[in-house]
Amino acid sequence: MNSTETKGFGILTKDLATKIDTIINYYQSDSTKLVGILLDIQDVIPKQYIPREVASYVSERMNIPLSKIYDVISFYAALSDVPRADYVIQLCDSVVCKVTGNTDLRDAISSILGINEGEATADGKYWLEYTPCFGACDVSPAIRINGKVHGYLTSKDSVKAVLDQYQ
Amino acid sequence: MSKTVSFITENFGKYDPNSIDSYLSIGGFTAVKNALAMSSKEIIEIATKSAVKGRGGAAYDTGRKWSQAASVPGDNKVVICNADEGEPCTFKDRNIIEKDPFRLLEGMIIAGYTVGAQNGYIYLREEYRHLRSLLRNAIQQTMDKGYLGDNIMDSGFSFHIHLYSGAGAYVCGEGSTLIESIEGKSGRPRIKPPFIKEAGLFLLPTLVNNVETLAIAAAVLQNGVDDYIKYGTPDSPGTKIISLAGNVNKPGAYEIPFGLTLREIIYDIGGGIPDGHKLLLFQLGGASGKIGSANILDTPYTYQGLAKEGLVVGSGGVLVVDDRTRVIDFVKSIQDFFIHESCGKCTPCREGNRQIAKIIDRFVEGNQKPDDLHTAERFANIMQNCSFCGLGETAQSAFLTAIKHFPEEFGIQQEVAK
Ligand SMILES: Cc1cc2nc3c(=O)[nH]c(=O)nc-3n(C[C@H](O)[C@H](O)[C@H](O)COP(=O)(O)O)c2cc1C
Numbered sequence: 225m226n227s228t229e230t231k232g233f234g235i236l237t238k239d240l241a242t243k244i245d246t247i248i249n250y251y252q253s254d255s256t257k258l259v260g261i262l263l264d265i266q267d268v269i270p271k272q273y274i275p276r277e278v279a280s281y282v283s284e285r286m287n288i289p290l291s292k293i294y295d296v297i298s299f300y301a302a303l304s305d306v307p308r309a310d311y312v313i314q315l316c317d318s319v320v321c322k323v324t325g326n327t328d329l330r331d332a333i334s335s336i337l338g339i340n341e342g343e344a345t346a347d348g349k350y351w352l353e354y355t356p357c358f359g360a361c362d363v364s365p366a367i368r369i370n371g372k373v374h375g376y377l378t379s380k381d382s383v384k385a386v387l388d389q390y391q
Numbered sequence: 392m393s394k395t396v397s398f399i400t401e402n403f404g405k406y407d408p409n410s411i412d413s414y415l416s417i418g419g420f421t422a423v424k425n426a427l428a429m430s431s432k433e434i435i436e437i438a439t440k441s442a443v444k445g446r447g448g449a450a451y452d453t454g455r456k457w458s459q460a461a462s463v464p465g466d467n468k469v470v471i472c473n474a475d476e477g478e479p480c481t482f483k484d485r486n487i488i489e490k491d492p493f494r495l496l497e498g499m500i501i502a503g504y505t506v507g508a509q510n511g512y513i514y515l516r517e518e519y520r521h522l523r524s525l526l527r528n529a530i531q532q533t534m535d536k537g538y539l540g541d542n543i544m545d546s547g548f549s550f551h552i553h554l555y556s557g558a559g560a561y562v563c564g565e566g567s568t569l570i571e572s573i574e575g576k577s578g579r580p581r582i583k584p585p586f587i588k589e590a591g592l593f594l595l596p597t598l599v600n601n602v603e604t605l606a607i608a609a610a611v612l613q614n615g616v617d618d619y620i621k622y623g624t625p626d627s628p629g630t631k632i633i634s635l636a637g638n639v640n641k642p643g644a645y646e647i648p649f650g651l652t653l654r655e656i657i658y659d660i661g662g663g664i665p666d667g668h669k670l671l672l673f674q675l676g677g678a679s680g681k682i683g684s685a686n687i688l689d690t691p692y693t694y695q696g697l698a699k700e701g702l703v704v705g706s707g708g709v710l711v712v713d714d715r716t717r718v719i720d721f722v723k724s725i726q727d728f729f730i731h732e733s734c735g736k737c738t739p740c741r742e743g744n745r746q747i748a749k750i751i752d753r754f755v756e757g758n759q760k761p762d763d764l765h766t767a768e769r770f771a772n773i774m775q776n777c778s779f780c781g782l783g784e785t786a787q788s789a790f791l792t793a794i795k796h797f798p799e800e801f802g803i804q805q806e807v808a809k
């Protein structure tokens with residue numbers, strides 16, 4: 225965990241608090257919607273994660289114990305408690321993508337961006353992580369960037385063309 | 392000649408999934424109208440006659456499930472549409488939602504009417520977040536037109552649909568775990584009893600059905616059950632959407648009549664293996680499914696035909712793997728998936744997966760110990776018999792069937808004459 229990033233007062237700005245309030249209100253502060261609420265909140269936080277002070281804020285606003293918030297954050301793969309990057313690249317590591325060549329795809333991404341799995345580029349722009357099948361096996365090998373699927377990535381050129389769309 | 396058919400998928404590409412008017416122009420909501428003119432008992436009879444087995448993987452008889460759900464006492468019940476589709480090599484539910492979201496809503500409304508539910512929930516996996524707005528829009532338009540909401544078409548029946556999101560956990564596809572997740576908790580299976588059908592979501596009687604199962608129900612109510620069971624074989628009537636992928640020339644979701652052979656599926660529909668490579672193995676039903684090899688390609692794709700070869704329909708995934716992959720690397724990939732997805736609640740699955748993974752790793756590197764295979768098999772059998780939920784029970788299907796089909800890969804000498 226990156227404690228310098230998750231403490232401090234810089235993250236939960238007034239503006240962000242307003243955005244979080246809007247999301248919580250949209251879900252009518254319904255505690256059964258916690259998973260969806262946290263996903264939506266993560267989307268509006270730079271570097272796509274749930275910082276500790278945001279978790280505390282949600283806990284207070286929704287009257288849910290912080291331990292329960294963290295139970296949810298740590299359980300679900302789509303929620304992160306560490307900062308990632310502007311663009312989160314998820315590389316499918318499941319069996320269909322494996323047999324259609326995701327190792328070459330991984331190598332292509334690593335060589336273009338200079339990062340491995342679980343790392344961000346120095347400028348904080350790209351983050352690379354492995355993820356299980358996201359149901360794009362018909363276009364495998366595939367990646368998701370900020371949730372959007374890109375498939376048939378069998379050559380370095382095709383990978384470069386996709387990454388170029390995220391500047 | 393095309394071997395695919397279009398019954399469940401008949402609306403694909405025929406209308407604009409963003410527009411209910413477009414859907415109505417091709418006869419949309421006829422199924423709901425037909426259903427509301429019938430009694431619950433009549434609909435259950437039709438579902439039973441269709442002989443549809445649940446398409447989420449467990450293959451439970453749908454008519455029976457609906458009949459049980461209808462007879463559970465309670466004036467506040469719930470229908471859940473399982474759109475978690477987490478099984479690797481499975482993307483047919485995504486195709487249904489993308490191309491025919493209104494038919495899915497019809498299926499839910501019909502299920503709700505049949506079992507006497509007031510509320511429906513769609514549990515959509517996070518990975519399909521791009522479909523959230525499409526579904527939200529479909530629900531809203533259906534409300535606006537009066538096919539959803541209070542007193543639907545003056546029938547006295549009221550039904551509401553709510554959309555919930557998963558967050559990247561395969562185990563949440565299991566019914567009771569999905570319910571925990573909708574209740575806003577982390578996803579760990581519930582102990583049974585009480586059964587979901589009696590005390591599920593918010594402790595209300597709950598019916599859980601897969602996307603495809605619900606879509607079929609609507610298609611059958613619209614076109615008549617005879618139109619459906621004219622496809623397929625006497626044992627396995629009807630059609631199925633398969634998710635065909637891997638080393639095939641034409642991967643995709645295809646609707647097929649039951650009874651095609653695996654060869655027809657892989658070579659005629661899938662266009663065969665790319666670049667002149669040879670088929671090594673195939674896996675049916677996703678990562679939790681079993682594998683087969685080239686010498687059983689003439690097996691018909693029916694529940695009974697596959698069972699004879701120790702295979703299952705499962706989620707309908709058909710993964711094709713050619714000779715560029717080693718059997719052991721394939722097995723390792725499946726094992727990695729289950730290690731990642733085991734929720735850790737019970738020991739057989741949590742520890743079993745870990746220990747078997749270590750042994751598989753040794754096989755991958757070629758430095759296995761003499762009793763490794765025996766130990767792994769023993770652990771795998773314990774997992775199948777003692778795990779708390781279906782994840783642990785099926786996690787070793789690929790490994791165990793790989794040993795059966797490719798004994799030499801695991802250092803087992805074939806007996807010459809048997
Ligand atoms: C670990 C696990 C994951 C599952 N994932 C799914 C899934 O993603 N989608 C699904 O429909 N069923 C899934 N199932 C099966 C469901 O538990 C349930 O049987 C199904 O949704 C019932 O609907 P059906 O009768 O229409 O098939 C899963 C089961 C297990 C044990």
Ligand code: SF4
Nearest residue numbers: 735736737740780783
């Ligand atoms: S079998 Fe695996 S996934 Fe299921 S409860 Fe046990 S540990 Fe969790």
Ligand code: FES
Nearest residue numbers: 316321357360361
């Ligand atoms: S296996 Fe990669 S998207 Fe399904």
